[in-house]
Amino acid sequence: MDRASSEGEATRKRLYTVPGIDRSASIDRLVVGESALEDTAQIFHDHFGDAPALIIADESTYQAAGAEVYERLSAADVETHTEILPARSRLAPDRERGDAIAVRIRELDAKSSGSRPVPVAVGSGVVNDLTRYAAFNAETAFMSVPTAVSMDGYTSAGAPLVDKGFKITIQCAPPRVILADLNILATAPAEMSGWGYGDLAGKIPAGGDWLVADELGIEPLDGTVWPLVQDNLRGWLSMPEGVRRGERAALAELFIGLAATGVAMELYGSSRPASGADHQIAHIWEMEDLSHRGEKVSHGACVAIGGLTVLTLFDWLIRQDLTTIDAEATASHAPNWTGLEGIVQAAFANGTIAARALEEMQEKWVSGAVLVDRLEKMKETWPVLQERLKRHLMREPDMRELLSTAGAPVRVRDIGLSPERHRATVRKARWIRKRYTVLDILGEAGLLERAIAESLHDGHPLYA
Ligand SMILES: [Zn+2]
The missing domain is CATH 1.20.1090.10 (Dehydroquinate synthase-like - alpha domain)
Structure with missing residues (x-):
């Protein structure tokens, strides 16, 4: 990671710091600020090089922020794919769905000649939990763009999923990069x-x-x-x-x-x-x-x-x-x-x-x-x-x-x-x-x- 550009950006935009984040072995970058998404492409490039991106969102979070992430990455010549899930009320944190997303990541990986594809979770709880689980299973790092301040799992390693009716928490890995744009978070339902x-x-x-x-x-x-x-x-x-x-x-x-x-x-x-x-x-x-x-x-x-x-x-x-x-x-x-x-x-x-x-x-x-x-x-x-x-x-x-x-x-x-x-x-x-x-x-x-x-x-x- 490019420390110099990270610090430059910190003074300019990272108005908020999260205690303990510097001790995380998994999270390299956590940006909380207004208009944080403006730097999506640069930050993606800093941390993932020329890897292709797979945006994982549901129908409503794609509208709220996924489309903007797509445009910013595509405009910067990042090969960008999407996996759009049904909207939240129908989206359950099922392990099978996570397995299906892992298959999609592996398929993209097989087609890609360079770096492993990077899933980008654009959404709140279920989208992030499914992505965390799928990325871990497909052995790749992921990035998170939260769309609501709705739960405590954005930085966590655990993916709480439902496996044959029993709620379990599977230890995976936190996202390597989190971009929390307050302008997006403020538009989430109260x-x-x-x-x-x-x-x-x-x-x-x-x-x-x-x-x-x-x-x-x-x-x-x-x-x-x-x-x-x-x-x-x-x-x-x-x-x-x-x-x-x-x-x-x-x-x-x-x-x-x-x-x-x-x-x-x-x-x-x-x-x-x-x-x-x-x-x-x-x-x-x-x-x-x-x-x-x-x-x-x-x-x-x-x-x-x-x-x-x-x-x-x-x-x-x-x-x-x-x-x-x-x-x-x-x-x-x-x-x-x-x-x-x-x-x-x-x-x-x-x-x-x-x-x-x-x-x-x-x-x-x-x-x-x-x-x-x-x-x-x-x-x-x-x-x-x-x-x-x-x-x-x-x-x-x-x-x-x-x-x-x-x-x-x-x-x-x-x-x-x-x-x-x-x-x-x-x-x-x-x-x-x-x-x-x-x-x-x-x-x-x-x-x-x-x-x-x-x-x-x-x-x-x-x-x-
Ligand atoms: Zn909780």
Whole structure:
């Protein structure tokens, strides 16, 4: 890469910097600014030489930005192809579709005499996830042109896809180059920025989940990525009104926050820095293909509701006194592995999902004497953990206010759920990931049902 031209461009155009980006081993260039697309051809050339480009977009994102990328690349004599997918409501993040795009890349590669073709994802969540997966499978680098500040995956290595009905995250590689043009992002539908805000807001309860796992000795905090996300989070979330109005400065903060959490995931090697029970709850609805008014409910909308749910449970938990737990009695009432198999199979009608959930549970499930030890540790560490959670977390009503101002959903009916279905999700969300969260501490302490009954009652604003 041409460092000199990169730095020249930085002073001229890169008004915004993303913390941690210089430590990314995969992302060479991330430009966030107004009119960032003006330099598309130069930047493509700097990073990919004379490679052909394959623009991957859906029908609406091609109109929003894909056509401009096409013209700029073609005008600069880049051999440019397109792969236009159906528009978002019909576009699902299916692994088979990703495989088909990988085939297209390999076909182009076979015909090309020079460098490997470079996929250019022009779109938001699904387009980027499919491209990331396809590029990785076809063993080529890719470039991303985001069209909405709608989710946290632009800089991430993981491609959350649906494989035979089960939501999985496949580790791939982040884009080598990201061009985030604020003029384009500001024209995205306002609700999409609300989804991105919801996705970023979820990092607050996800931080609470990590504190729980840290204090119980299950997964220690990381000294680099914890501050990268958590020390900046409230600042990135500080302009909800501007997000709803599509103001460029507010969208830039939001994009930077989402981009930095993606980098944190890359540096840490898993999604722990950015994803906890809030995302597990959201993944259940994504696997169930949750739809509202004929549209698939977006990831960020699911996370907004998941995050409020988890903060509600945390608000309840921090009022409890776990030092009085009777460890022996609690462990004796807990199901053993065979009992758990029955519970998980009953929770998921789809046998494949139940089997995958049990694989995840094998990693974190404890019973018998090990559970007694875990509960003793809980009792011993509770006063410290309780304080840390109080200090770190935002109260649910405060988060509700922010989300509502940003235009994100704050009631379960905003995403087409009944209170019963919402509560059923809270009961089963912990089964689908090995990651330890507030749902696990509540479950192991024998408190999950009480927490649901006392905090997620019919009068909760989530059910208004
Ligand atoms: Zn997310």
